[in-house]
Amino acid sequence: MKKIHSFHIPVMGIAFSVETPIKTAHLGLDSVVxxxxxxxxxxLRKFYTSKFDLPYVEITKKAFDSRAKRITAYxxxxxxxxxxKLDDLxxxxxxxxxxxxxxxxxxxxKQKFSDFSSKITDATEIQKWLKENLNIGDINVNIMTKxxxxxxDKNEALPVEFNDAHAALRGFANSDLESSMVFSAGMNPRLFAYIDKFDDFFPDVNGNIKKKIILKVSDYRSALIQGKFLAKK
Known part of the structure; x- marks a missing residue:
């Protein structure tokens, strides 16, 4: 989706922006969770399903792959x-x-809507135009790779794909989102290698990529090293 704003709401702290898209995505604003x-x-899923009178089935800690499933569900x-909220808008x-x-x-x-609404006064036609042209902002996500x-499971070590960051990546990959994963806090080769297990990170037959990767780095050298590693994968 083409960006319509000149700014986005970045990840802040470890949870300050976890609810941001619920409050701002319908306005076309991109944010990071x-x-x-x-x-x-x-x-939060329990809270918001109750607030909006939606069904809620708890995903308990004992459920298989609970971490990834909780993230996907949220x-x-x-x-x-x-x-x-966009539809209501x-x-x-x-x-x-x-x-x-x-x-x-x-x-x-903004200019297109101004031109359209100046010529068309029928509310139904305007609403139809809005539904066809307005989109929610990107709901991007962030995990700290380290x-x-x-x-x-009891005293038995689980396979590496059940590590915290791996499960978080899987939770995002299995979600319905079409947005970006922001990796921060350095490089995790095993985690980066795990990306290729999910089709959404690759182009489809039309060349569209549902889920993209963003590297949050502090300097050019870090960007170069991590970018080269990902390119090889």
Missing amino acids: FINDDVLLEK LNLVKDLAEK TKSSSDIKKYFDLLPDTSTL LDKQNF
Whole structure:
């Protein structure tokens, strides 16, 4: 999706932006969700399903692959809520005004809507145009690559794909999102190698990539090293 804003809401701290897309994605704003804490995400999923009167089935810690499943369930909920709020927005003149007021004056979308609404006064036609042209902002996610603790079932070590960061990556990969994974806090070769297990990180027959990779680095050297490693994969 083409970016319509000149800024995005980055990941902040370890959980300050975990709810951000629920509040802003319907306005077309991209944001980044920290997904390392599956316990928090499960609590938030319970809270928001209750708030919006949606069904909730708890994913307990004892459930198989609970960490990845919790992350997937939360991200899917966030996407559904954002899309519902966008649909509601197209039915409210005040919310529509707010949506376009937030766009920069150089926005092509803003200009197109101005031209369209100046010629068309039928509310049904305007709403149809909005549904066809407005999209939620990207719901990107972040994991700290070094937070990749090995996990155990009783006293038996689980395979590496059940490590914390690996499970978080799988949770995102299995979600309905079409957005980006932001890797931060350094390079984790085993985690990077795990990416190729998921088709969504590769182009489809039309060349579209559902899930992309963003490297959050502090200097050019880090970007070069990590970029080369990923390119080889």
